[in-house]
Amino acid sequence: MSDEVLQRFSLGGSDVDAAKQLYESGYHGADFRIEKTGKEFSYRHAIAGTTEMSFRSSAMGGHVRGRLEASPDYFVTWLHSGGATVATHGQEATWGSGTPWLFPSGAPFEFETVDFRQSILAFDGAYLEGIAAEVEGPMKGPVRFHFATTPSADDLLAWRRVVDEGAALVLGGSPTALQMAEISRRTVLAMLAAFPHDRDRLPPEVLAPRSARLRAAMEFLQAHADRPVTPADAAEAAGLSPRGLQQAFQRHLAVTPTTYLRQVRLERAHDDLLASSPDQVTVGAIAAGWGFTHLGRFSVAYRQRFGESPRHTLAR
Incomplete structure (x- = not known):
């Protein structure tokens, strides 16, 4: 993935008004009040990622109060230093260093921070909601995360x-388009699994699939396995709802569309390894080219599927 796709942004300084403008414009903010503490005032904000998911870091010395309006996107953050208090709809929660928490979903909130340094993981709203619909069923409205509830250990x-795996890829290297699509999706799935949330479900009659449409979805995934496609793309191409596609795959193939796509990519990686030699390419390069983000897990899955290590296949 080139830097034109993996977007990067960084800005900092010591001007209070510039800091206020940056955070108000970047996070739908209003009524920011920044008071200097005993330290010399400074701020810094950096972003790296894509429109679907980005890793952000932010730091500001000072006592900050303000309000963030409802956003269509989703943000989970954790402090490295300082403290934060958030209040919305009569709920209030305070966080110190280390514990991740979410911006209240689809609701304005007031906040207060002091001399903070934080990491932020940001997701495009439509992207996260599309994945939620695939795995949890069609729903109306946004995902409502319980911002004041801490997940289990x-x-x-x-x-x-x-x-951590995503941060290493995005902040420490230049991931391919497939790698970025894979880690973005897995991060959303991990977020949905870890953080309690609700949505309003659609009636079940919209979920009925047909076998012909299942074949069309399979053919779409096979034809586009070298691109950062998602099960939602396959569902749209086949004229199914995302949940309908999930059910069709489970009923007829006993796997999820994501697993099927990963199997197709594993087969393509196997073909590339057979067609290559160790002096031309590495196992890691081929795995990365097919979107696998962890070489160890790729090797385990490969051995389970083909009965030998990818290194052995490459050495033939």
Whole structure:
């Protein structure tokens, strides 16, 4: 993935008015009040990612109060230093360092921070809601995360593993388009699994699939496996709802569309390994080219499928 696709932005300084303008414009903010504390005032804000998912870091010395209007997007954040208090609809929660929490979904909120340094994971609203519809069924309205509820220790651990993997890819390298699509989707799935949430479900009669449409979806995924497509794209191409596609795959193939697409890409990686030699390419390069983000997991899945390591296949 080139830098034209993996967007990067960074801005900082010591001007209070510039900081206020940056955060108000970037996060639908209003009525920001920034008071200097004992430290010399400074701020810095950086973004790296795509329109679907981006990793952000933010730091500001000072006592900050303000209001963020309802946003169509989703943000989960955790502090490295300082503290934050958030209030919305009569709920109030305070966080210190280390514990991740979400901006209240689809609602304005007031906040207060002091000398903070934080990480932020941002998701495009339509992208996250599309994945939620695939795995949880068609729903009306946004995903309503319980912003004041902390996930369990096990759920947080699983979520952090995926986030750490994504951060290493985005912040520490130049991921391919397929890698970025894969890690973005997995991060959303980990977020949905870890953080309690609600949505208003659609009636079940919209979910009925047909076998011909299932074949069309399979053919679409096979034809576009080298591109950052999603099950939602296949559902649209086949004239199905995302949940209908999920049910069709489970009923007829006993796998999810995501698993099927990963199997197709594993087959393509196998073909590339057979057609290559160790002096031409590495196993890691081929795995990355087909969107696999973790070489160890790729090797395990490959051995389970083909009965040998990818390194052995490449050496033939």
